[in-house]
Amino acid sequence: MAGQTVTIFGGSGFIGRYVVSRLADRGWTVRVAVRHPRQAHFLKPLGNVGQIVPLRARLQSDTEVRAAVQGADAVINLVGILAAGGPQTFEAVQHLGAKRIAEAAAAEGIDRFVQISAIGADPQGEAEYARTKGLGEELVRAAIPEAVILRPSIVFGPEDGFFNRFAAMARLAPALPLIGGGKTKFQPVYVGDVADAVVAGLERSDARGKTFELGGPHIYSFKELLQLLLNTIRRRRLLVPVPWAIAYAQGSLLQLLPDPPLTRDQVKLLEQDNVVAADALTLADLGIDTPHACEVIIPTYLERYRPGGRFVPQTPEG
Template sequence: MTPNLVTVFGGAGFIGRQVVRELAALGCRVRVACRDPEQALALKPAGDVGQITPIQANIRHEGSVRAAIRGADAVVNLVGILYESGNQRFQTVHEAGARRIAEAAKAEGISNFVQLSALGASSESTSLYARSKAAGEAAVRAVIPEAVVIRPSVVFGPQDDFVNRFASMMRIAPALPLVGGGHTKFQPVYVGDVADAILKVLTDSAQKGRTFELGGPTVYTFKEILELIMRETGRHVGLVPLPYDLAKVMGFFMELLPVPPMTRDQVELLKSDNVCSGNLPGLRDLGIEPKAAEIVLPTYVDIYRKGGRYSPVQPV
């Protein structure tokens, strides 16, 4: 049941680029729906002539969402934000935007729908990000009960925001803070495994209506992740414990920057572990063997060892 035409919202983003490349390799036509279609142009060579089409869509605007979905067989929603700015609020993007896409999909008769959520999504969370992700899941399921929800832990791979951000900081900073002591646990998952999972659920009707938690093979504390990045980049910086309250004060001031490196809401997120519960299906249930960070990181953080710096180009 390979869909013919798939609309991927957020398809020019980090996970989206991998999903679009894999869908094209499978032979699907792909509409890459994003606010600035120029961001998706570099993806076109990943497909044949006319196979990958960037299309302008803002999930806060219904008309553009409907136009992006028209005629599609399946929809993947990868739109997400890490901090609020201007009209980009957690509620409007993660909840209202997801509902708008689901309603437009339903109007087109589409039930093959994948919603990217996040581990930790919960209506009980003290983090607005996590509550809005849970609200987005519920909004989509209320419209399309067959929708598949995917909750990854932190995702790594070439061009990621997480490993590259800390590796970049290690080039210049003498020390990095360990919020809450750096004890929060994560289960980093490889972007290729996340994309494989999305393709599996899109092409297997037996997965409809399920929720998956995606994590890699190893659980690390935040401190252990920074130590791993230091090992792989050959950099050594101090790691300084920073109590949550102090981190929130720093977050308050950082929120004044155009791209805040840390927000108060992210500090709230760090108070809970970000690991698979074991109560929901995961990668292995989809026949995917999760790749270890130790195998993948050397393939893209070596530039820091050589004194290079991260340039956020979009590879095909």
């Protein structure tokens, strides 16, 4: 793809940095469209001089979004939020933001478009996250029928929000919460596999116009994931079941904090299993046949949460 330009909205985020790196290796010129381009400068060494260009394009601004896609050959939308705050509402970012990008791309004649959604996306969904992801998908498809939609389950990797957050909590707290009893099922998928799926979605002609659900090789309950985490960081902590009603009350309070650890909407999301549907197209349909298991990957980045850190000889904490 030498000589071609792709605009990646949200390219500086957790998943975005892996996508940027892969596309730069494959010869794409990469525009990284974000609110804070300075915070995307760390991406520049992943390419040759001038190959990776951070630029400011807030999804709330028509002018900035149009400028970001002008003259590009392909567009990827990775922007999503887990909690609303200020101008970052679910409507503005995941629904109208996705629409704005897709319509700007369509106006430029761009038909190579990858939209990152999420398992559970549903225009009629009860959780705002799921509902706006679903509406975003619909509007992207309406603007660009050839768009490829990728719906990951929970994504893990060195900069992830899930394992790192609970590992940090386990360092300080005597117990971890099993929201709703910890029975919700997940199919965690490795960030490198998600990035490979994005590249395949962009470059494979047989992916055009299709939706794929991305999950790793195993399904775990929320409780099993926390047990795996605690084994990995060699800490013993109580796992305390939190009934849904109490979790909702906690979410209502905690969502008042900046960067809230839990919101009501997230509790609502946790009421649904987050696994690849039986009839969905998957990673395998994108040529990724052996996705990575989290047992293999998470010890490589969670060691630092072990008692004494990563360089101390370890025994289980008593």
